Amino acid sequence: MTTGPARLLAVSDLHVHHAENRKVVEELGSGSPDDWLIVAGDVGEFVDDIARTLGRLRERFAKVVWAPGNHELWTHPGDRVQLRGAHRYEHLVEICRGLDVITPEDPYPVWRGEGGPAVVAPLFVLYDYSFLAPGARDRRHSMDIAERAGVVCTDELLLHPDPYPSRQAWCAARVAVTEERLAAVPDDLPTVLVNHFPLRREPTRVLRHPEFAQWCGTEATADWPRRFRAAEVVYGHLHIPRLTHHDGVPHREVSLGYPREWLGRSSRPEWPVRILDPARRDRTS
DSSP, X not given: OOOOSOOXXXXXXXXXXXXXXXXXXXXXXXXXXXXEEEEOSOSXXXXXXXXXXXXXXXXXXXXXXXXXXXXXXXXXXXXXXXXXXXXXXXXXXXXXXXXXXXXXXSOOOEEOSTTOOEEEEEOOOOOOSOSOOTTOSSHHHHHHHHHHHTOOOTHHHHOOOTTSXXXXXXXXXXXXXXXXXXXXXXXXXXXXXXXXSOSSSGGGGXXXXXXXXXXXXXXXXXXXXXXXXXXXXEEOSSSOOEEEEEXXXXXXXXXXXXXXXXTTSSSOOOSSEEESOTTOOOOOO
C-alpha cells in the first residue's frame, strides 16, 4: 500500500453479479490507511453478494459508507433471502452494522481529511415517478408513454414497497424522515449528500430513453443540496459517470455500471472518484 493524504473516495453500481465487475472490485484498494469509501448503491441483487462485497471493502478502507440502490432492494427469485420492501432494507442495515459499515440509519460521520470538515450523509430516498416522461400530463400518462416505448424498469416486478401501499408512499416516508435528520446537522458544517438516485432531475436529461427518468428520483429533493449546504452531491443509478453543477453545487455520478457499458468506453473515467478534492474544482456539464 502506498501512503499519502487521506482521501474521501466514492463508487456506485458495482453490480458484482458480473465477473468482470468482481475483478474490478477485487482490485479496488486504498492509497492511505485513512481513506474512506462511499458506496452509493447497486452493489448487487443477492444479500450474500452484498454482504461479501461490503465486508471486503471494509477490510481495505478506514470507513465505508453505504446508501442502498434499487438492486439491493429487489426480491430476486434466485436470492435465498426473500424479504420484501422495508423489511429487506432493514435486514441489509443490520448486516452492514455487523460489518461496521455506515448506513442511512446511523449517525452521519464527519470527514475531517482533505476538503473537510464535512458531514457525510448517506441517504435512502426512493423515487415517486415525479420525473415525468416528456409530454406526460401525470404519472399514469407517463407510465403509459414508457410502456408504449418499451421502457419499463425491472423495479415494477422486483422492488416491493411492503408494508407501504406503493413506492410513492415509501418514498414520501423516506423523504420526511431524511429531511428531519438533515435539518439537525449543525449549520456550521457543509455536507456531502450521498444517494443512489440523483437529487435533481437535470442529470437525467441525457438519458438515451428519457421515459426511464420516472424511476430515477423525486422532485421533493430538488432544493436539498442548497438547503443542506452540500459541498458535493454523490449519486449513481444512471450509469453515466460525470460531473455537473446545479445552483453552484457539484453533482457527481460515480457509477461503474455493466461491463458492456464501461468496457465499451474509449477511456475509463477516473474510478473510484475522489470527493472534496481540493486540487480539482473543475466544472463540466
